[in-house]
Amino acid sequence: MQVDKWRHNFIKGFVKILLLLTFLLQTFSCTAGVNSDGRALLSFKWSIYSDPYLSLSDWNEWDPTPCNWSGISCLKLDSDKNPRVVSLQLPHKGLAGSIPKELGNLTYLRNIDLQNNQLIGMLHQELFDALFLRNIILSGNQLSGIIPAEVGNLTDLLYLNLGNNHLVGSIPDTVTNCASLVSLVLKENAFTGSIPYGMGSNLTLLQQLDLSSNRLTGSIPADLGDLSHLQGTLNLSYNHLSGLIPATLGKVPLNVSLDLQQNDLRGPIPQTGRFAIQGPSAFLGNSGLCGFPLKVECPSFPSEPWNLSPGLAATGSPGATVVIQGYESKSLGIKQTVAIAVGDVFGIAVISLSFIYCYMRHTFRKAKKNARTFSERNSFRYYGSSPREGPEGNSIATDPADLVRFSKDFNFELDDLLKASAYVLGKCGSGVVYKAILEGGTTVAVRSLGIEGVQYHKEIGNQLQIMGQVFHPNVVRLRAYFWSVQEKLLVYDFKSGGNLLAALQACRTAKGPLPWATRLNIAKGAARGLAYLHDCGFGKYVHGDIKPSKILLDENMEACIADFNLGKLQSLCDVVCDGMLVPGSRTCSNIRETAIDELQLFRSSPYQPPDASKNLRPTQKWDVYAFGVILLELLTGRSLPAKLAASESDLVTWVHTSSQGSKSFSKVLDPLLLERMHVQHEMLEVLQIALSCVAIAPEQRPRMKHIAESLGKIGCSSSK
Incomplete structure (x- = not known):
């Protein structure tokens, strides 16, 4: 009995101790545990039954705040x-x-x-x-x-x-x-x-x-x-x-x-x-x-009115009374039916004869046009064997009036292009860009220059030939073009990944940050493409309008430089405007206004170098400066159209100002990417290259060839 009593007292005392410890733990957790925000987040953790990547492993209820937990961001409010x-x-x-x-x-x-x-x-x-x-x-x-x-x-x-x-x-x-x-x-x-x-x-x-x-x-x-x-x-x-x-x-x-x-x-x-x-x-x-663009004609008198309200449909049974919009009429008799039928036959005969006449006339005009197109095609091939004399003795070739192709594997004709399903991709001062899907499934990008009246000229053909000779994996390829008085079309390879501007803006919103490896790869590809244009075998050229919207991305996020030589082609059209318009055309002033507006827009662009205000013609050093600004965008995660700070200073000034008095530039880098040590080292290497590109003195900016080589060496060791 005494043993049982002792055992009973022991168990009773042990239970009291457990209750006391439980009370102390609860009290301690209330005073030293995570705050209310953390408790709300822990309810999410407890509702998760599978976490394959251990994303919630550092969500600890003993932390004072959840601000250091994975996936959590905090802000101190007033x-x-x-x-x-x-x-x-x-x-x-x-x-x-x-x-x-x-x-x-x-x-x-x-x-x-x-x-x-x-x-x-x-x-x-x-x-x-x-x-x-x-x-x-x-x-x-x-x-x-x-x-x-x-x-x-x-x-x-x-x-x-x-x-x-x-x-x-x-x-x-x-x-x-x-x-x-x-x-x-x-x-x-x-x-x-x-x-x-x-x-x-x-x-x-x-x-x-x-x-x-x-x-x-x-x-x-x-x-x-x-x-x-x-x-x-x-x-x-x-x-x-x-x-x-x-x-x-x-x-x-x-x-x-x-x-x-x-x-x-x-x-x-x-x-x-x-x-x-x-x-x-x-x-x-x-x-x-x-109706258009479907190949289904709308009936002149639809059997069911398009806006027919319920209760207004005709019954259609013989002898039935038809009620439409409050009017009543009896079914037609035999005489009325015969008269209507005869009238219909006569009307159809007249319409058929008119159609045959119009068709024969159209066929005659088309044959005449095809004969003229053939002669124009031959004269175009030699830049106008029988040129007309323009002002100051300049020769003007007739319109090519056909699609000129630079690639043998693009076998489509102009009619195929005009019949393709088209979607607008963008619109700017240089015209409209369409995504065109041909019947065979080939997708191309078509830029309509939106310039009417400017006839084909030998120098225009030379510039188009230069654009067609560019062949590099990091430069968007011009596949074909069509040039007539009414329409100017440039046919490029289509890049399904959009452009860098959209990628930078999207990564600040719902899609999450663009990974550093992707940003570095984009920078390398753009540098290779621009270096090729600066030092390619057929000449040394200037792009003159480098910015994120001019860097297109394919499905693998490979960068390609777009719109090479487009600015020079438009400027040339402005020159051709001087007396070389089709009689009666009034588009010359519009072309000049567009060129002036685009020049003013560029000179106010954050991608222009300080020396742009002193020189009228863009140089390769301009391209280098603009590329340096793009590198800063990739590094900081800041898109230039957005406000940088209350002072709204430009990105270059902001980087220099924010890094003054500090031994490290790391605080200007995108904080969403600074998770791994090797990423920070790579970003700092790219930052040094970017700062050399945006040097105030043009002669201090490196060549694109050296920039591409330097970027190519970054990340190689960490990827092995």
Whole structure:
């Protein structure tokens, strides 16, 4: 009995000690554990059941704050003594689990990027209690359920990307309350219902709208045409949208492509604004559409009126009374039917004879034109065997009037090019650039110079020949050109990766930072291409307009220099304007104004060197300076169109000013890339090259050949 009593007292005392320790641990955790932001984040960690890359391994509840955890960024606010969590970024980490509602307790959260993971579950309405949210990037997961109406409370929201999930229900009307939205991507879900009306009138800052691959029904809201800041593609494809295409949709900017394919739209395609230059592929899969650019003619008297309201359709049965718009008429008798038939036959005969006459006349004119084109082709080959004399004795060759090719593997003709599906890629003072997809599947970039009236001239042909001789993997190749009085087309290789300007701007928003290895590779490729132009075998040339938008990227992010010799060609057109225009043309003044505007724009460009104000003609040292500024953009992660600081100083001045009084330049480098020691060393090596390129004195700037060699040596040892 005494043993049992002793054992009982021991167990009782042991339990008391455990309870006391538990109380002490709880008290200690309340005083010494992570703060409220950290506890909200830990709820996310506990909801994750698979973390293959151990991305959350350093999320420790005993840390005073979560600011040093992976994927977490903090900011010290005036209203709070301690730094607060403002960003949660863990994209492409393979995280499997759910998003807890406790994340809504992160009061100052501005950015949440969990794209391309394996997250499941629903979007809790509490998540939208974080009213300072600006970026919600949750695409590429397996989220389900609906979008809560509380999304409309986020008036500061800039980017909402929920694409590639399993979300259902309708798109909430409250999304139109997010007046600051720049990008709205809801593609590849299972949304139903109609597109909320008011997007065009309320979301006036919207630059990207992608609602493709859902189950949306109803008509296209007419106010979508009011989205004047759109870029890229307005994508409503692969839904069940019905009704007419609103003509107001043609008001979107000309550099925006429309994609309305695979819907249930019907009626004539509007011919206003953007529709006039839209290719046919944008309308495929809509069996009820007709008109240009589809090869389906619209009936003069459609069997079902395009705007027929319910209840106004005719029954069509013999002897039935037809009621249309309040008018009543009886079915026709035999005499009336015969009279109408005879009249129809007579009308068809007259129309047929008229058509035959017009066709024969057109055939005669075409044969005559082909004969003239053949002679022009031969004279072009010799730069005008029978030239006309222009002012000051200059000879003017006749128009080539045919597509001149520099590459044998490009076998398409001019007709193939003109019939291709075209999409506007960009528009500037030098014309419009299109992406053209030929019938065989070949994709090319076509620049329309937008210069009318300037006839073909021998010196113009010489400059085009120089452009066609450039063959280097890091220079965009000119494949062919067409030059006539009315139209000037330059056909280049198409680069699917966009340009460096777009890549730099995208890495500061939703897509995450551009990796250093990619940036270094882009710098090396651009340097090789520019060095080739400066010291190629057929001459030493100057680009004269190097900037990120002139550096194109292919699908592997390899850099290519674009628009070589384009400025000189345009300047030459300005010279040819002096008396060499087709009689009656008035485009010469427009050409001069464009040239003057572009020159003034360049002289105010942040890529111009200080010596540009003293010299009228660009030099290779100008190209070196501009390339140095681009290197600084790659290193700092700062895009020049954005404000650098309150003083808004240029990038070169900012780098010099920020690094004064410091033994290291590392504080001007992009902090998103300084994770590995060898990356920092490589960036500092590139920084030294960049600073030599932007030297004030032109003679102190190195040659592009030496720059390319120096960049080529960086990163070789670490990659082995």
